[in-house]
Amino acid sequence: MRLEIDGQPVEVEPGATILEAAQAAGRYVPTLCFDDRMAPFGACRVCMVSMEGGAAPVAACTTLCRDDMKVQTEEATARRIAAATVELVLSELPEPPAEHTELATVARYFKIGEPRWQGERRRPAHDRRHPYLALQHELCISCGRCVRACDEVQGAFALTATGRGFHSGITAGLDSGFVDSTCVSCGACADTCPTDAITEHSLLELASEYTGEEGGTP
Numbered sequence: 001m002r003l004e005i006d007g008q009p010v011e012v013e014p015g016a017t018i019l020e021a022a023q024a025a026g027r028y029v030p031t032l033c034f035d036d037r038m039a040p041f042g043a044c045r046v047c048m049v050s051m052e053g054g055a056a057p058v059a060a061c062t063t064l065c066r067d068d069m070k071v072q073t074e075e076a077t078a079r080r081i082a083a084a085t086v087e088l089v090l091s092e093l094p095e096p097p098a099e100h101t102e103l104a105t106v107a108r109y110f111k112i113g114e115p116r117w118q119g120e121r122r123r124p125a126h127d128r129r130h131p132y133l134a135l136q137h138e139l140c141i142s143c144g145r146c147v148r149a150c151d152e153v154q155g156a157f158a159l160t161a162t163g164r165g166f167h168s169g170i171t172a173g174l175d176s177g178f179v180d181s182t183c184v185s186c187g188a189c190a191d192t193c194p195t196d197a198i199t200e201h202s203l204l205e206l207a208s209e210y211t212g213e214e215g216g217t218p
C-alpha cells in the first residue's frame, strides 16, 4: 500500500495506521494515549493529522492507511485542535507536569506554557497504600494507558477508569486501593503512565531528596 506523508512517498502493509506510516516516513507525530505495546485507543486527540480531501482532521493512531492517501502531519487546523486539547489538559493540573514526563514533552512540542484557561484545578489526592506503587490522582489525564497495560500486557485487570470529565480518574480494585486489588505489582501501569500519576514510591522519594519537597505523601 503506497501513500504520501508530508509529500514523501511511503509504503506500508495493509492494516497499518497513519501513525505507523508517519513513523516509517521518519515524521514525528505527537501522541499521549498511544503506547505501541497496546492496541490504539484514540482517546487524547493529540495525534491529529489532515488528509487531502478529508472533511476534518483525524487521529493518526486509529486511522488506517488507504492507497494514494496524502497526509499532512503539520496542517494548521489539525495542529490547533491537538494543541488546544493539550492546553485544556494542562489547565486542570495543579502544577505543570514534571519535565521528564511524556506530557511535558508534548507540551514543549506545541510550545504551550501557562494555559490560557484558568478554571478549577485538581486537588492533590494520593494513595500510597501499595507497597511499591503510588497513585497521585490529580495528575491523571484519563489516557487509559494504565488500564490497558494492566489488561492487555499483564492480564491482571486490577485498574478501572472511573468518573467523567473533570472528575474522571483511575480506581484500583473496588475502590479499595491497589493493595486489595488483583494487582500483581508488575509495574506496567507506572511504566506507561505519561504523567507520573502512577509511579514508584522510590522515585518519589528520590525526587523529594532532589527538590527538598515532600514526595507525594497524602
Ligand code: SF4
Pocket: 139, 140, 141, 142, 143, 144, 145, 146, 147, 170, 189, 192, 193, 194, 195, 196, 197, 198
Ligand atoms: S494514571 Fe496515568 S496512565 Fe493511567 S489514565 Fe491516568 S494518566 Fe493515563
Ligand code: FES
Pocket: 030, 031, 032, 033, 034, 041, 042, 043, 044, 045, 046, 047, 059, 060, 061, 062
Ligand atoms: S495518541 Fe492518537 S488519539 Fe491519543
